[in-house]
Each structure stands twice: as C-alpha cells, then as structure tokens.
Amino acid sequence: MSLPLNIDYTDKVVVVSGAAGLICSAIARSFALSKAKVALLDLNEEKVKKIAEDLKKEGLRCEGYKANVLDKDSLISVHKHILEDLGPCDILINGAGGNNPKATTDNEFHFEANDDTKTFFDLDQSGIDFVFKLNFQGTLLPTQIFAKDMLERGGCILNISSMNAYVPLTKIPAYSAAKAGISNFTQWLATYFAKSNIRCNAIAPGFLVSDQNRSLLFNEDGSPTKRSAKILNNTPMHRFVDADELLGAVLFLCDDRSASAITGVVLPIDCGFSAYSGV
Numbered sequence: 001m002s003l004p005l006n007i008d009y010t011d012k013v014v015v016v017s018g019a020a021g022l023i024c025s026a027i028a029r030s031f032a033l034s035k036a037k038v039a040l041l042d043l044n045e046e047k048v049k050k051i052a053e054d055l056k057k058e059g060l061r062c063e064g065y066k067a068n069v070l071d072k073d074s075l076i077s078v079h080k081h082i083l084e085d086l087g088p089c090d091i092l093i094n095g096a097g098g099n100n101p102k103a104t105t106d107n108e109f110h111f112e113a114n115d116d117t118k119t120f121f122d123l124d125q126s127g128i129d130f131v132f133k134l135n136f137q138g139t140l141l142p143t144q145i146f147a148k149d150m151l152e153r154g155g156c157i158l159n160i161s162s163m164n165a166y167v168p169l170t171k172i173p174a175y176s177a178a179k180a181g182i183s184n185f186t187q188w189l190a191t192y193f194a195k196s197n198i199r200c201n202a203i204a205p206g207f208l209v210s211d212q213n214r215s216l217l218f219n220e221d222g223s224p225t226k227r228s229a230k231i232l233n234n235t236p237m238h239r240f241v242d243a244d245e246l247l248g249a250v251l252f253l254c255d256d257r258s259a260s261a262i263t264g265v266v267l268p269i270d271c272g273f274s275a276y277s278g279v
C-alpha cells in the first residue's frame with residue numbers, strides 16, 4: 001500500500017479499536033507505515049493478532065490485543081499492557097462500530113409492510129440497545145481510558161461517524177441515530193478538551209463494499225441490486241468508497257502540524273452522497 005500522505009508519526013502511540021475490521025485494519029496499517037507504534041484492539045482476538053503479526057513481519061511496530069470497547073475492565077487491562085509494550089496513547093481511533101439485523105426494518109416504508117415483514121413496530125429492544133451501546137458507548141468508554149494519557153502531553157481523538165448521521169438511511173434507524181450521536185459527541189469532546197491540547201474530529205464514510213454487505217449490494221452476476229442501484233444513483237460520483245480513500249483524511253486530521261486548528265469537524269468521505277438532494 002502506498003500512502004496518500006507522507007506524515008512522520010515516529011514514536012507516536014496510536015490506539016485503534018475495531019482494528020480487525022475492514023476500515024480500521026487499513027487505518028492501523030497506514031499509521032504503522034507512517035512509523036507510529038500502533039496498538040490494534042479488537043474483540044476478535046485471533047484476527048487482530050494475525051493482522052498485527054503480518055504487520056510485524058513487514059518490520060512495522062505494533063501489537064495486537066483482545067479488547068471489548070464495552071467493558072471498562074477489559075479496556076483498563078489492555079491499557080496497562082499498551083503502556084508497558086508501547087507507551088502512553090497519543091492518538092486514539094475509535095473504530096469499533098456497526099449495525100445489527102435486529103435493529104433493521106425489512107421495508108423502507110411502512111405502507112409496503114405485510115404480515116411476514118419486520119416493521120418498525122417489531123424492532124427488538126435488545127438489537128437497538130446493541131447498536132447504541134456499540135457505536136456510542138464503544139466510543140465513549142475507550143476515550144475515558146485512553147484520553148487520560150493525553151492530558152499532560154496533548155493528543156488527538158478520531159471517531160468514525162457515517163453519512164447516515166446527516167440524513168438517516170432507510171431501514172436502519174438505530175444505527176443512523178447512534179452515528180448522529182457520534183457526530184454530536186465529537187463536537188462535545190472537541191469543546192471539552194479544547195484547552196487541554198487534545199483535538200477531536202470524526203470522519204463520516206459513505207458506502208464501502210465489504211464482505212458483510214457484498215451480497216446486499218451485488219447480484220451473483222455482478223450487477224447492482226435494487227438498493228445498490230439506488231445508492232449509486234444518489235451518489236454524484238456514482239461509485240462506492242474504497243477503504244484506502246479514507247486514509248489521507250485520517251493521517252491529515254491526526255497530525256498536529258497539518259491540522260493544528262481543526263477540532264470538532266466531521267468530514268464526509270462519501271463521493272458526494274451527503275451533498276446531493278437527489279434532484
């Protein structure tokens with residue numbers, strides 16, 4: 001992977017949650033290639049350790065850790081290990097997040113519903129709790145643990161919102177609202193830490209193609225599904241976003257020299273989706 005920006009992060013310790021996932025494994029790698037010491041955190045221990053081992057084989061400085069962003073004890077314990085292995089956290093990337101099928105309606109509009117479909121009225125409370133906890137508390141709790149390292153020395157927090165934070169996507173009310181919460185919380189943190197030399201920003205990615213959603217976006221013959229065609233028709237650049245296209249913005253926003261006056265922004269990286277009214 002060649003980096004879009006050459007920023008020297010030598011000796012910075014970057015903690016990345018959700019680092020076994022599509023987006024945050026790429027973010028973790030981009031910081032490691034920029035000479036940072038990277039702590040890769042994920043619930044999926046096997047996957048995150050394998051990713052970290054592969055990066056180490058390339059001569060990059062990193063460690064993989066099992067961590068649950070919803071469990072404070074797990075975060076406290078992993079924080080201790082990171083302090084011993086790499087040092088105090090300079091940059092925190094809050095990447096763990098996602099939706100849950102139990103919090104998703106089958107139809108876009110209620111008038112399309114029938115007895116066999118899951119409507120808004122059938123949404124499961126446990127699914128809604130899961131989505132709000134993972135996306136919101138899963139950002140708040142790691143920030144409580146790792147931003148303490150930044151209080152004396154300064155630092156940077158980067159959250160991952162979504163373009164559905166601006167205008168909600170159909171079918172996924174909890175995920176859209178939770179990501180709107182992340183955009184809001186990003187501004188709150190930016191203000192709270194403004195005089196403590198800690199900046200906080202977010203990126204709001206558009207649609208990426210991943211293993212989880214590939215079958216929802218493409219038919220077996222490779223043609224776009226109905227929902228996928230709708231997404232593309234509402235995206236001025238008429239294409240999906242690639243995970244690597246997030247990296248320039250991430251490296252820029254986390255660099256104190258390039259982005260010294262930037263705090264509290266949520267940057268859409270969505271091929272124009274959030275700018276387009278559809279008309």
Ligand code: NAD
Pocket residue numbers: 017018019020021022023024041042043044067068069070095096097098099134138160161162163204205206207208209210
């Ligand atoms: P992904 O599913 O590939 O990765 C998420 C990772 O988080 C997984 O490795 C998972 O094991 C980990 N995780 C889940 N629960 C956890 C927990 N409790 N503690 C620690 N780790 C946990 O997702 P992704 O597509 O890479 O998304 C990364 C972030 O970007 C998420 O916040 C997501 O909401 C956001 N996002 C994704 C898209 C997209 O199209 N993929 C678009 C906008 C925003």
